Each structure stands twice: as C-alpha cells, then as structure tokens.
Amino acid sequence: MDRRSQLNPGALPPGTLVGPWQVTGWRGRGNYGTVYQALKRGHEGSGLVALKLAHFPEDKRFGREAELLSRIHHPHVPRLLDAGHWPHPSGAFYPYLAMEWVEGEPLYTWGQVHQPSSRQVLRVLAQLARALEATQAAGGVHRDVKGDNIVVMPAEAQAYLMDFGSGIWTGAPRITEEVLPPGTRPYRSPEAWRFQGKHRLHRTVRYEAAPGEDVYALGVTAYRLVTGVYPPPAWEPSAREDGQRSSTPIRSPPQVLNARVALPLAVLIERMLAEAPDVRGSAGAMAEALEEAAQRAGPEADVPLFGSKRTQEAPRPLQEHSPVSARKPARRGMLWKAAPVLGVLLVGSWWRASRPHSTTGTQFEEQEGPEAKVGLLHAAVTEPVGATKVPPGGEGVALDLPQRPLPGQLKPDASGRCPGRSHTSLNGGCWRALKGGEEKCAEDEYVHKGECYAPVFSRGRQPTSESSLDAGSP
Numbered sequence: 160m161d162r163r164s165q166l167n168p169g170a171l172p173p174g175t176l177v178g179p180w181q182v183t184g185w186r187g188r189g190n191y192g193t194v195y196q197a198l199k200r201g202h203e204g205s206g207l208v209a210l211k212l213a214h215f216p217e218d219k220r221f222g223r224e225a226e227l228l229s230r231i232h233h234p235h236v237p238r239l240l241d242a243g244h245w246p247h248p249s250g251a252f253y254p255y256l257a258m259e260w261v262e263g264e265p266l267y268t269w270g271q272v273h274q275p276s277s278r279q280v281l282r283v284l285a286q287l288a289r290a291l292e293a294t295q296a297a298g299g300v301h302r303d304v305k306g307d308n309i310v311v312m313p314a315e316a317q318a319y320l321m322d323f324g325s326g327i328w329t330g331a332p333r334i335t336e337e338v339l340p341p342g343t344r345p346y347r348s349p350e351a352w353r354f355q356g357k358h359r360l361h362r363t364v365r366y367e368a369a370p371g372e373d374v375y376a377l378g379v380t381a382y383r384l385v386t387g388v389y390p391p392p393a394w395e396p397s398a399r400e401d402g403q404r405s406s407t408p409i410r411s412p413p414q415v416l417n418a419r420v421a422l423p424l425a426v427l428i429e430r431m432l433a434e435a436p437d438v439r440g441s442a443g444a445m446a447e448a449l450e451e452a453a454q455r456a457g458p459e460a461d462v463p464l465f466g467s468k469r470t471q472e473a474p475r476p477l478q479e480h481s482p483v484s485a486r487k488p489a490r491r492g493m494l495w496k497a498a499p500v501l502g503v504l505l506v507g508s509w510w511r512a513s514r515p516h517s518t519t520g521t522q523f524e525e526q527e528g529p530e531a532k533v534g535l536l537h538a539a540v541t542e543p544v545g546a547t548k549v550p551p552g553g554e555g556v557a558l559d560l561p562q563r564p565l566p567g568q569l570k571p572d573a574s575g576r577c578p579g580r581s582h583t584s585l586n587g588g589c590w591r592a593l594k595g596g597e598e599k600c601a602e603d604e605y606v607h608k609g610e611c612y613a614p615v616f617s618r619g620r621q622p623t624s625e626s627s628l629d630a631g632s633p
Contacts, residue, residue, distance in 0.1 A: 212245060
C-alpha cells in the first residue's frame with residue numbers, strides 16, 4: 160500500500176504541501192482540526208502562517224469558520240489568508256484554513272509567567288471585548304471564548320481572540336442537532352443552562368446563542384485569570400423545569416479570592432458575570448468601561464496580581480450587579496469615584512451574612528526566598544463555597560456523551576453489536592468503557608451515567624483532542 164495514502168491529517172510530516180502551504184511544524188490540536196506552522200511555497204520570505212487542517216473530509220465547520228473570519232477585520236483577530244480543500248492521496252478532500260500567525264502565549268500561561276497587574280489585565284480584556292464587538296458587528300457569535308482560545312504577545316501585551324471554529328453568524332446553516340450549541344462547560348451562560356434545563360427532554364428544540372453569552376464567557380475567563388479558579392455556574396444545570404433555582408453555590412467576589420485585584424477590575428468582572436444579559440451590556444460598552452477603568456484606576460492597579468508576599472489589605476466585597484454602568488457615559492467619571500464606597504457599603508453586609516462560617520477569604524501563601532513568586536496555577540488557595548477547581552493540565556473538562564455518533568466513529572451492526580469485545584453501543588455509536596468513573600475522565604473523553612467512555616474510530620480516522628467542547632448544536 161502506498162504510504163502516502165496513509166497520511167494522517169492530524170500528524171502531517173514537515174514538508175507536506177497543503178494547497179500552496181508547506182508544513183514546517185506542529186502547533187496544536189483540537190476536536191476537529193490540527194494547526195500547523197506553514198510557509199507559502201515560493202514565498203517563504205513572507206513569513207509563517209497558521210494552517211488549520213480538518214480531521215474529517217468535507218467538514219462543514221471549516222466553511223462556516225472561514226465565512227465568519229472573512230467578515231471580521233480587527234487588529235485583535237487573526238486575518239484569514241486562504242481557505243480551500245487538501246486532496247488526500249486516498250481521494251478524500253479535507254478543508255483547511257490559512258490564517259495570520261500569532262506568536263504568543265495562552266492567556267492563563269501569560270498570567271502565570273508574567274505576573275500582570277490589574278491595569279494590564281484591564282487593557283487585555285478591553286482588547287478582547289473590542290474583538291467581540293467586531294464579531295457582533297459582523298453578525299457573529301464566537302461561542303467558545305476561554306483562556307485556551309486567547310493568545311497574548313508578552314512584549315506588547317497584545318491579545319488575540321483565536322479559534323472561531325465554534326462560531327456562528329446570522330443565517331448560518333445548522334451542522335449538528337443538539338439542544339445546546341458548541342461550547343466549553345465552565346464558560347456556559349446562565350441563560351443557556353436554563354434553556355437546557357427547561358428543554359432537556361425536547362430534542363427538537365435548539366438554543367440560539369446570543370452576543371451576551373460571549374461577554375459572560377469573557378467574565379469567566381477574567382475571573383479564572385485573576386483568581387485561579389472557575390466561578391460556580393450562575394444557574395444550576397439541574398434546576399427544575401418550573402424555573403425554581405436549585406441550591407447554587409455563592410460566587411466569591413474576585414477580591415475575596417485575591418485581595419490584590421483592583422476594585423475597578425473586580426467590579427467589571429462581576430458585571431460580566433451578571434445573570435441577566437442586559438446587566439452585562441454589549442461587548443462594545445464593556446470595552447469602553449474596561450478602557451476607562453485602565454485609564455482612571457489608581458496606583459493599586461499597578462500591583463502585580465500574584466506577588467511573592469501575601470497582601471495585608473482586607474478583601475473588599477462587591478455586588479454582582481455592578482453599580483458602574485457603561486450606558487451612561489456622561490456620568491461614568493462620578494461613578495468610578497464612588498465605586499469603592501458603593502461596592503463596600505451596598506453589599507458588605509450581604510457578603511458577611513451570606514458567606515458560610517466554615518470558609519475564609521482566599522489568600523496566596525507567603526513564601527520566602529528567590530523562588531517565592533506565586534503563579535496562577537501554583538498559588539495555594541483556600542476556596543470559599545462555589546469555587547471550581549481548575550482541572551489538572553489546563554481547561555480539560557470531560558464531555559457529555561453526544562446524542563449521535565461522531566464523524567468517523569464506528570457504528571454497531573444491524574443486531575446492535577460493535578466489532579470489539581470491549582466495545583459498547585451507545586446512541587448509535589461504538590464506545591469503549593474506561594476505568595475510574597467520571598472523576599478520571601480526560602478532556603477528550605465522554606461521560607454517560609457517571610461512567611467514562613472513549614469513542615471507537617475506524618483505523619486512520621481517530622481524532623485526538625485538546626479541546627473541551629461539549630457536543631452541541633450548530
């Protein structure tokens with residue numbers, strides 16, 4: 160058999176040509192595609208590009224991503240340079256995208272390594288909010304805003320919103336048929352959870368993502384960046400269909416988890432995490448508020464968020480629905496001056512009353528010596544109720560078992576049996592049960608009734624993943 164016919168789209172060797180692009184190295188891998196470094200053949204001096212190649216032939220997600228990227232022209236979104244299909248030696252056609260190369264670090268790595276201040280974080284968040292504003296202006300929703308999809312160039316502190324593979328725009332065709340659209344579980348909005356709770360038995364109903372959900376996900380990202388933990392979901396997914404809230408853990412304000420967080424940053428994070436979309440406001444309004452906060456914040460905003468010594472300043476509680484509003488620009492300066500007083504007086508008593516007696520404000524452990532810098536993932540944290548630990552190794556969160564087989568997944572025969580003795584037939588696909596239960600489930604594995612499963616693929620078609628997308632609709 161010709162060895163060229165066995166080329167794996169997820170593991171191309173250097174020198175492989177994909178359209179006019181020659182692979183020079185490997186960059187990363189997700190559920191549906193692998194990203195390579197590449198150069199344009201005959202124009203090597205033009206520099207590197209990011210070449211994203213589909214794992215599955217004729218994957219329609221790539222056409223949709225290309226269309227959305229072609230509509231967005233913004234300095235904090237990589238430019239789309241080319242889109243096409245790579246003819247595999249087997250005769251199959253795999254879609255690809257070539258995009259502007261961004262040399263930087265994932266957001267959470269940047270926070271851990273470079274110890275940014277609140278002012279620097281405000282500026283980075285403002286850049287991302289502007290990118291979301293441009294996405295919304297193009298009629299799109301990103302639907303997977305998270306730290307793994309944000310790259311920061313450390314020298315300039317320039318942030319880029321990446322990976323629009325889960326994105327959608329007004330009028331885009333549907334691809335999958337789940338109730339919820341693609342997304343990463345800890346970043347899902349309360350309105351999406353409510354919809355799923357109400358319609359979980361109605362498989363023909365589809366949730367339509369809105370721009371406000373990108374703002375919420377940016378709030379989760381910011382909270383995780385400055386505290387090292389995820390906030391609890393604003394709406395418990397198991398809430399009853401009558402709309403009654405289950406016992407949802409209380410979210411600890413960012414300053415309780417890290418007293419170095421400047422008040423203007425904490426206030427805006429809380430607003431992005433508001434349960435009501437109209438309280439969060441648009442991405443453009445949030446960008447304006449973040450930019451003004453970065454400009455007006457006092458010297459406390461220049462303190463590194465994760466210094467080697469524990470701060471002695473007492474945490475200042477904040478209100479979930481921020482008193483700062485970007486919808487009244489003429490009065491915003493007065494509100495910023497009043498924010499410290501309003502934030503403490505309005506909700507200080509509420510936090511003390513509602514906070515469980517068994518918990519304490521999170522502090523970063525004091526360390527001595529030259530290696531005493533406390534990074535985001537190395538900080539010793541005592542978590543108040545509701546803090547969600549970051550899974551080891553990044554943002555990996557096990558996936559819910561999809562209702563239909565994955566592309567390329569083996570299916571049972573007419574009698575309902577899968578080819579392997581250890582295989583199980585579930586939802587029309589063949590799965591392999593893994594030991595350890597849900598707690599041991601990795602980021603590219605799936606949970607069903609408390610047990611962990613891996614999909615079984617035909618030889619040469621098995622995808623590997625470093626993404627944590629829930630299976631979802633379009």
